[in-house]
Amino acid sequence: MTLATETEPTVSARRIIGLFRPYRWLMLLLLSFVVAQSAAAMVGPFLLRGIIDHGLPERDAWMISWLALGMVASAVTAGVLGVTSSRLANVIGQRVMNDLRVAVYDHLHGMSLGFFTRARGGDLLSRVINDIGGVDTVLTTTATSTVQSATSATAIAAAMLIMDWRLALLALLVVPAFLLVTFRLGRQLRSLARGRQRRLARLTSLIQESLSVSGVLLVRTMGLRDEFRRRFAEESREISRLELAQTMAGRWRTASRRMALTIVPAVIYWLAGIEVANGASLASIGTVVAFTSMVNRLTGPAATVQGVGQTVQTSMALFARIFEVLDLPVQVMDRPDAMPLRVTRGEVALHGVTFGYEERAGAEPILRDVDLVCRPGSITAIVGATGSGKTTLAYLVARLYEPQTGTVTIDGVDVAGATRASVADAVGLVAQETYLLHATIRENLLLAKPSASQEELEAAARAAQVHDLIVALPDGYDTVVGDRGNRFSGGERQRLAIARVLLRNPPVLVLDEATSALDTRTERAVQEALDRLAEGRTTIVIAHRLATVERADQIVVLEHGQIVERGTHADLVALAGRYARFLRPDGTDSESAGSSGSRQMRLPVVGREGVHPVVHRTSPESIG
Known part of the structure; x- marks a missing residue:
C-alpha cells in the first residue's frame, strides 16, 4: 500500500476528538476554568447597570465604589482564569501533538522495507513535520477557543435575555446566519490546504x-x-x-459579518433613542449601556467561532493526511502473543518460503518454496545472478520482511512470532549500503551496544581494521562522520559498519556484500576478523569475491528464486554446473577455478543456508 498523492481521504470529527480521550480529566478541569471565567466576566455588565441606574441618580458614593470595585474584581478574576485555562489548553494540546507525532513515526517504523522503496522520503518527512505542525493551532488553542467562545456566548445570551429579552432577540438574530456562512467556506479551505x-x-x-x-x-x-x-x-x-x-x-464574508456585529449596538441605541423621543422607554439607560457592552463582548466570541471554523476546515485536510499514514497496515509488527527470541544454538532454517514484493503484482515471486538449513556455527554463502533473490532471502532472516508462505526459524522458533527487538538482537546485518548517522564515530558504534567501554570499542574497531584510521584523526573516536558518513570513503564506512556489528556480537551474522568496497589487502584482513567472529555462530554471506565464498561450509546457488545447486566450493566446481560457470569471465566450465585466489566472480554472490554433506543439484522445475 502506498500513500495518496492527489486525492485525500476524509476524516471524521469524532476521530479527531478521540485524540483528546487520554486527557479527558484535564479537559474537564479546563472546562470548569472556562465556565468560571465566563461567569466572572458576565458580572461586570450588571454592576455597570447598577451604577448608571441607581448609584449615579441617587448619588450614593458607597454604592458606586462597591459596584466599581466589583467590576474590577470580576475583570481580574476573569483574566487570571483566562491565563490559567490558556496554559492548561496548551499543555493538553502539546501532549496530543507529541502523541500524534510519535504514533506516526513509530507506525512508519513498522512498515516493511518495500514501503520505503516506493515512498518518497520527502513526503514522509513532510507528513511528520509539516502536516502535524500544521494542526498545531487546532490541537493547542482551537479546542480551548471553541469552549471559551461557546461558554462565553451562552453566558452572554443568557445575560442578555435576563436583562431585556426584546433587545436580546434583535442582537441574536445575527449569529445563525453568521455561522451558516462560516461553514460554507469549509470545502474551499480544505481543497486549498490539500x-x-x-x-x-x-x-x-x-x-x-x-x-x-x-x-x-x-x-x-x-x-x-x-x-x-x-x-x-x-x-x-x-x-x-x-x-x-x-x-x-472568505475575507469579504468575514469583513461583512464583523461589520454586521458592530452595527448591532448602533441599532440598539437608535431603537432606544426613538422610544425615549416618543415618550416611551424600551429600557433604562443603564440597561441600554450594559446591554451594548454585552453585544460588544458577543462580537469577540463570534469572531473567534468564525476563525475556529476556518482553522478546523483547513486542518481537516491535514488530519486526513496524518490518519492516512496511521491507517496503513503494518506489515512487520509484534504479534499480541510475541515472545522474546532466545538463541542458544543459532540454527537458521527456511521451510517452504515463498515471497514476492507487492509492487510487482502479477509477477513471479522472488523466492519460491525455498527450504534451507544453516547449521549452528556454519558459514553459508549464497550465489546467484542479479534478481535471483539473494538479498531478499537474507532480509527475511533478519525479519525485515515476512514470507507470504512458509516460515523462517531460529533454533526452531518462528521469527514471525518473536518480538522485533529480540530478532534484531539475534541477527546482525551488515549491508552493502552502509548507513551512518550524522554523529561521532563513538556515537555510531555505541548504537550497537550503548554500555560498551572504550576498550570494547577499540577491540571491535581493530577487528574491523579501522582502529588505526580512527586514532589518526584529530578528534579520534569523537570525529563527526558527516551526513550519511560521507567524510569517509565507501570502504571506510563499511569497516565502521562491520565494527558496529562486531561490537554487538550477535549469534547470527548476515553479511550482504559487506566487504565489496574494500581493497583486496584490507578485505583479507577484515575477512580474517570475520572468520574469527564466525566461530561459534551462524554466518550467512553474500559476496562478489571468490575468496569470501570458497571458505564457506556450504554454498547455495539461487536461480529465479529457487535453489538449483548447493554444496562446498570443491564439490560445486567438480559438478561443473552453474556455480562453476560463475568462476570464469567467459562463462565456460573450468576445473581450475579453485586456484583463482581472491579474484572476483563473474556474477554476484550471496551466502546463506545450512551445511549439507551431500552435494545435490536440482532443476528449477523440480522445486515447488
Whole structure:
C-alpha cells in the first residue's frame, strides 16, 4: 500500500476528538476554568447597570465604589482564569501533538522495507513535520477557543435575555446566519490546504534530494543547477499562491459579518433613542449601556467561532493526511502473543518460503518454496545472478520482511512470532549500503551496544581494521562522520559498519556484500576478523569475491528464486554446473577455478543456508 498523492481521504470529527480521550480529566478541569471565567466576566455588565441606574441618580458614593470595585474584581478574576485555562489548553494540546507525532513515526517504523522503496522520503518527512505542525493551532488553542467562545456566548445570551429579552432577540438574530456562512467556506479551505501540503511535500523532497552529498554531486556533475533551481522556484511560487488564496479565502464574508456585529449596538441605541423621543422607554439607560457592552463582548466570541471554523476546515485536510499514514497496515509488527527470541544454538532454517514484493503484482515471486538449513556455527554463502533473490532471502532472516508462505526459524522458533527487538538482537546485518548517522564515530558504534567501554570499542574497531584510521584523526573516536558518513570513503564506512556489528556480537551474522568496497589487502584482513567472529555462530554471506565464498561450509546457488545447486566450493566446481560457470569471465566450465585466489566472480554472490554433506543439484522445475 502506498500513500495518496492527489486525492485525500476524509476524516471524521469524532476521530479527531478521540485524540483528546487520554486527557479527558484535564479537559474537564479546563472546562470548569472556562465556565468560571465566563461567569466572572458576565458580572461586570450588571454592576455597570447598577451604577448608571441607581448609584449615579441617587448619588450614593458607597454604592458606586462597591459596584466599581466589583467590576474590577470580576475583570481580574476573569483574566487570571483566562491565563490559567490558556496554559492548561496548551499543555493538553502539546501532549496530543507529541502523541500524534510519535504514533506516526513509530507506525512508519513498522512498515516493511518495500514501503520505503516506493515512498518518497520527502513526503514522509513532510507528513511528520509539516502536516502535524500544521494542526498545531487546532490541537493547542482551537479546542480551548471553541469552549471559551461557546461558554462565553451562552453566558452572554443568557445575560442578555435576563436583562431585556426584546433587545436580546434583535442582537441574536445575527449569529445563525453568521455561522451558516462560516461553514460554507469549509470545502474551499480544505481543497486549498490539500494542495498546499502536497506542494510542501514535493518541495521538501526536492530539498532533501538535491542538498544531500549525492544530490549535490549529481547536480554539479550533470550541470543541473539551473534545472533544479527552476524546479525549486516553481514549487515555491505555487506554495506562495496557495497560501495567499488560503489567507484571503472568505475575507469579504468575514469583513461583512464583523461589520454586521458592530452595527448591532448602533441599532440598539437608535431603537432606544426613538422610544425615549416618543415618550416611551424600551429600557433604562443603564440597561441600554450594559446591554451594548454585552453585544460588544458577543462580537469577540463570534469572531473567534468564525476563525475556529476556518482553522478546523483547513486542518481537516491535514488530519486526513496524518490518519492516512496511521491507517496503513503494518506489515512487520509484534504479534499480541510475541515472545522474546532466545538463541542458544543459532540454527537458521527456511521451510517452504515463498515471497514476492507487492509492487510487482502479477509477477513471479522472488523466492519460491525455498527450504534451507544453516547449521549452528556454519558459514553459508549464497550465489546467484542479479534478481535471483539473494538479498531478499537474507532480509527475511533478519525479519525485515515476512514470507507470504512458509516460515523462517531460529533454533526452531518462528521469527514471525518473536518480538522485533529480540530478532534484531539475534541477527546482525551488515549491508552493502552502509548507513551512518550524522554523529561521532563513538556515537555510531555505541548504537550497537550503548554500555560498551572504550576498550570494547577499540577491540571491535581493530577487528574491523579501522582502529588505526580512527586514532589518526584529530578528534579520534569523537570525529563527526558527516551526513550519511560521507567524510569517509565507501570502504571506510563499511569497516565502521562491520565494527558496529562486531561490537554487538550477535549469534547470527548476515553479511550482504559487506566487504565489496574494500581493497583486496584490507578485505583479507577484515575477512580474517570475520572468520574469527564466525566461530561459534551462524554466518550467512553474500559476496562478489571468490575468496569470501570458497571458505564457506556450504554454498547455495539461487536461480529465479529457487535453489538449483548447493554444496562446498570443491564439490560445486567438480559438478561443473552453474556455480562453476560463475568462476570464469567467459562463462565456460573450468576445473581450475579453485586456484583463482581472491579474484572476483563473474556474477554476484550471496551466502546463506545450512551445511549439507551431500552435494545435490536440482532443476528449477523440480522445486515447488
